[in-house]
Amino acid sequence: MGLAVLENQVGILCVIMVLLLPALCASQDTFTCSRSTYYGSPDCYGTPSGACGFGEFGRTVNDGSVTGVSRLYRNGTGCGACYQVRCTTPQYCSEDGVNVVVTDYGEGDKTDFILSPRAYARLARPNVALELFARGVIDVEYRRVSCHYSGYNLMFKVHEHSRYPNYLAIVVIYAAGMNDITAVELWQEDCKQWRGMRKAFGAVWDMANPPSGSIKLRFQVSGSSWVQSKNDLPALWNAGVAYDSAIQI
Template sequence: MALSLLCPLLTTFLFMQTLADTSCTTDCFVQSHAAYYPNSQEHGTDVGACGFGSFGATINGGDVSATSNLYRDGVGCGACYQVRCTNSAYCSGNGVTVVITDHGASGNTDFILSQRAFGGMAVNTDAAASLLALGVVDIEYRRVSCSYPNKNLTVKIDESSSNPHYLAFVIWFQQGSRDITAVQLCETQNFVCKLLDRDHGAVWTASAPPSGPLSLRMLFSAEEDGDETWVAPVNNIPQDWKAGQTYDLGVQVDQ
């Protein structure tokens, strides 16, 4: 073959290979194993390491999971994954979409699913019972966007908080497929901001928080390419914030 013909073909092949590799970062499944909470009820746990509390047991209809490496020191809390088992006798092609709410490992597994989610990988209720009897199954998984229709990002003030001395909170309804990797707390009058600490899981804390209404800025980072975007919600945390209360931030982030 003449060199003049070979070069365009080689260039086309390399271009197509680059497209395939790029697609694989978001669309390809990773092979692994999954177990389930053996002592749980149908839903997840309300004492998960992410700090979601009872919300973490019922979010996404109870289709939740603990994870080991994907926990990433709490950065993975709130992320969504499509998980499907690979035994064609029992498993559906779609599997189940789960939200990460806890940290844990069981043997060589990446996921410890709620019983509801574990059975949700099956084609029917009989197959679900068979899966539960197996205990651990081969799976494949991929990161997908979280979707909470008609829900905005919401702050839940942790019960350990005490106005005005100490503020701790978690962020609910994290949409899209990006991680919240940093949070700033800002005074609304002069917009002086301070970077918050990740106490554990998805819990962000500030000692001696500013007085007055408080604004948040959140850094959303894409795991696959490192792209980062700061998001400033529409609504503020009110000056008289209270432990145990939730505050709608008035914004959705679907990227």
């Protein structure tokens, strides 16, 4: 009789473990294992010449906690994405690690993240950053997280390569949440239709001979829904100027 009860209890325990296993695996799978290193910088910030085309925004955004990526670059679609990165060596590493913004493309020794010095230092526990830098390349785990830009709407910056009125290039900045921008279109008033911009490089979208006058813009979010800016690009747009969309995605 006692053996039967014991077997029954073991059976119940096995059922409970089977039911809990997917939840436990999901929790463990939240982070992906990888490796990380850092790049040189005279002021420890990012670089304004990053492959995403962000310019000065890519140097100082997120207080300079930025990164170059390889697989996660995704032909520029990954530009502006945010990740939580934390290293896995307890004697050196902080528990939460650092949240970084993708601003550049870079390849290293089987590394997914090439961090700015400021971001790399923030992986470390207090007073042990030098030891972490001495290692050069470290094991990390990461996950995609929402970007947070307090006080900022999504903005579209007219890229410095633009030439009014014959060539327009824009780069979208301060895109919060966890959404990717996969297409950008401008409204052609005389034809009453939306015209797609070309993916030039990184996060830069361009168009030769853009519509004249003020221009409506809309953005395709993560390959599905379209979100239209509440503010138009002014008729007399200027290269290097960022305009507020009055929306967030």
